[in-house]
Amino acid sequence: MSLTKIAGKFFIPRQKELERHYTHPEALQQEALKYLIGKGQNTEYGRNHLLANTLSYDDFVQNVPVNTYEELKADIDRMRHGAADVLWPGVVKWFAKSSGTTNDKSKFIPVSGDGLQNIHYKGGEDVVAFYLRNHPESRLFDGRSLILGGSHSPNYNQEGSLVGDLSAILIENINPLANLVRVPKKHTALLSDFELKRDRIAHECLNKNITNLSGVPSWMLSVLVRVMELSGKQHLEEVWPNLEVFFHGGIAFTPYRKQYEQLITSPRMSYMETYNASEGFFGIQDDPTDSSMLLMLDYGVFYEFIPLEEVGQEGANVVPLEGVELGRNYAMLITTSCGLWRYMIGDTVKFTSRRPYKFVITGRTKYFINAFGEELIMDNAEKALAYACEHTGAQVSEYTAAPVYMDENAKCRHQWLVEFSHQPDTLQHFARLLDEKLQEINSDYEAKRSHDVTLQHLEVVEARPGLFNDWLKAKGKLGGQHKVPRLSNSRKNMDELLEMNKE
Numbered sequence: 001m002s003l004t005k006i007a008g009k010f011f012i013p014r015q016k017e018l019e020r021h022y023t024h025p026e027a028l029q030q031e032a033l034k035y036l037i038g039k040g041q042n043t044e045y046g047r048n049h050l051l052a053n054t055l056s057y058d059d060f061v062q063n064v065p066v067n068t069y070e071e072l073k074a075d076i077d078r079m080r081h082g083a084a085d086v087l088w089p090g091v092v093k094w095f096a097k098s099s100g101t102t103n104d105k106s107k108f109i110p111v112s113g114d115g116l117q118n119i120h121y122k123g124g125e126d127v128v129a130f131y132l133r134n135h136p137e138s139r140l141f142d143g144r145s146l147i148l149g150g151s152h153s154p155n156y157n158q159e160g161s162l163v164g165d166l167s168a169i170l171i172e173n174i175n176p177l178a179n180l181v182r183v184p185k186k187h188t189a190l191l192s193d194f195e196l197k198r199d200r201i202a203h204e205c206l207n208k209n210i211t212n213l214s215g216v217p218s219w220m221l222s223v224l225v226r227v228m229e230l231s232g233k234q235h236l237e238e239v240w241p242n243l244e245v246f247f248h249g250g251i252a253f254t255p256y257r258k259q260y261e262q263l264i265t266s267p268r269m270s271y272m273e274t275y276n277a278s279e280g281f282f283g284i285q286d287d288p289t290d291s292s293m294l295l296m297l298d299y300g301v302f303y304e305f306i307p308l309e310e311v312g313q314e315g316a317n318v319v320p321l322e323g324v325e326l327g328r329n330y331a332m333l334i335t336t337s338c339g340l341w342r343y344m345i346g347d348t349v350k351f352t353s354r355r356p357y358k359f360v361i362t363g364r365t366k367y368f369i370n371a372f373g374e375e376l377i378m379d380n381a382e383k384a385l386a387y388a389c390e391h392t393g394a395q396v397s398e399y400t401a402a403p404v405y406m407d408e409n410a411k412c413r414h415q416w417l418v419e420f421s422h423q424p425d426t427l428q429h430f431a432r433l434l435d436e437k438l439q440e441i442n443s444d445y446e447a448k449r450s451h452d453v454t455l456q457h458l459e460v461v462e463a464r465p466g467l468f469n470d471w472l473k474a475k476g477k478l479g480g481q482h483k484v485p486r487l488s489n490s491r492k493n494m495d496e497l498l499e500m501n502k503e
Contacts, residue, residue, distance in 0.1 A: 218251060236264045259397070431458060
């Protein structure tokens with residue numbers, strides 16, 4: 001009998017539990033809030049914010065403020081130095097270094113033992129539970145999992161305490177039995193030099209029976225390209241004939257899909273999106289025919305949402321899950337068993353259905369362009385790029401965009417720096433289609449582009465091969481969960497990249 005058939009039986013009880021996400025989602029969130037308040041009462045934060053007297057959601061809103069990282073930073077730093085019972089009961093030993101920003105200042109997200117088990121590992125298990133439910137013919141466990149990870153280092157020399165990529169913390173603490181079905185070796189997986197790690201992973205995995213991949217699309221693609229170089233094969237299924245699924249997350253898959261489909265031509269190859277961040281595991285694509293993800297409600301995470309246009313405003317209308325409207329962009333707040341209280345994670349989402357609550361990630365609260373009132377978000381960018389690629393034969397590997405506030409001719413426009421893995425028929429055609437599609441899907445952008453009065457036609461600059469990787473490497477951010485910021489009102493990143501593009 002297939003090992004997958006045997007292992008699959010262990011997922012059946014959880015598959016039945018997951019049905020509550022479809023039938024009683026609000027009840028799951030009420031249970032999560034009750035659990036979090038109960039656990040948080042005897043922490044410093046809980047005492048300071050009257051959690052012992054918090055009996056309802058209204059009390060919770062009254063007693064606990066909305067927080068960004070800056071509000072919790074001092075407490076987190078004390079936790080990193082070994083202080084107990086600060087934001088969550090006990091001593092927190094692990095801290096995920098967030099790659100959500102590209103400046104020198106990093107965020108250190110606490111990862112408690114409760115959060116590690118009940119959020120992060122539970123999310124990983126549920127991905128498999130949904131996949132096996134949707135693919136009963138799977139042979140997932142009959143081979144190995146290729147899982148990419150980052151690196152970690154000691155935290156302030158506190159014994160047993162680590163700081164680094166979340167993926168590295170997960171690998172460090174994983175059940176040893178899992179190492180029987182995953183590659184590469186732990187030592188290789190935790191290497192900090194991505195270029196060295198990439199080569200070693202490719203060599204270690206080349207002759208293994210790989211059935212599934214897990215990681216960030218951009219970094220996984222880099223590893224797979226190296227595998228193909230070593231193998232001399234044309235398609236990846238010639239190297240790994242039993243490969244059946246890529247569990248991906250961290251960045252949008254749209255710009256990479258074409259490259260994966262050319263690399264892996266097997267008709268039975270599946271792709272499954274997950275929303276797993278340093279702060280928690282929040283969403284899983286539960287239906288292969290629907291690109292939206294199911295919001296995971298029983299991980300000890302309580303969700304709230306702020307309409308995107310109200311972010312940063314005093315008296316913003318914060319709503320719990322049952323208050324969301326379909327098709328509206330929201331910034332997400334989370335309260336978690338890692339000690340993040342009403343924390344603005346920085347991601348924006350849009351719900352596509354209720355009961356079950358399903359959503360798509362539309363961008364980041366910091367990654368947008370609104371220099372002239374155009375309110376361009378990442379969701380707009382991804383859709384327009386996909387359209388331009390489809391009609392020009394192009395493939396995009398990396399990109400970023402920023403405004404040109406005024407050039408020497410007093411003209412304003414958006415400037416896009418694009419690294420192509422496959423060239424468009426012409427750069428001018430690509431730019432024209434990109435601009436037209438943005439106007440079609442974003443009425444604010446269309447209004448500002450009207451008659452070229454406020455905004456002129458966008459500019460596309462072609463990036464030399466490897467530019468974005470070189471830029472990330474110069475910042476010590478190559479590999480792991482690091483990502484290129486896609487949109488920005490600031491020209492800092494763009495100017496740095498353009499200067500490197502001359503080299």
